[in-house]
Amino acid sequence: MKVRRIVANIETRDAAAAKRFYHDVLGLDVLMDQGWIATYGSEEQMQVQVSFMAQGGSGTPVPDLSIEVDEALAAMKEAGFAVEYGPADEPWGVRRFYVRDPYGRLVNILSHR
Numbered sequence: 648m649k650v651r652r653i654v655a656n657i658e659t660r661d662a663a664a665a666k667r668f669y670h671d672v673l674g675l676d677v678l679m680d681q682g683w684i685a686t687y688g689s690e691e692q693m694q695v696q697v698s699f700m701a702q703g704g705s706g707t708p709v710p711d712l713s714i715e716v717d718e719a720l721a722a723m724k725e726a727g728f729a730v731e732y733g734p735a736d737e738p739w740g741v742r743r744f745y746v747r748d749p750y751g752r753l754v755n756i757l758s759h760r
Contacts, residue, residue: 653695654686655712657750664749672726673719703745703755707732710745710755719756720744736760 659665662685669675675687700709720734723746731753733744743757 650695653697657711657748657752659750661749667726668728668748672722672728673714673716704739705735705737707745708753711752712748713755713757715757715759717758723756 657665662680662683665685665687666677669687670677675689677685678688679686698713703709720730723730723744728746728748731745731747734742735744736742740760741757742760743755746754746756748754
């Protein structure tokens with residue numbers, strides 16, 4: 648057996664609210680929109696990972712999602728999303744910040760240094 652995809656499912660009554668955060672700011676493509684479900688992603692090859700955490704590192708809470716990008720801090724601030732942690736250069740080699748998506752989910756936005 649080979650895992651081909653892992654999908655994070657976030658319950659909401661307003662699937663369209665994801666567009667501003669995940670598409671407009673982070674640049675993910677709209678892969679499917681049926682009204683009751685909107686799926687964002689990328690056709691680029693990505694790693695498949697699932698993390699199990701006791702804490703978020705550096706004394707932070709465990710984020711609901713971690714998204715690796717090249718640079719998103721300025722775009723997040725410009726779009727009005729408040730940074731809750733960071734930006735921080737962590738001892739394990741990432742630069743990251745925490746922000747909440749439109750559903751209140753804590754998202755760890757990171758890049759490897």
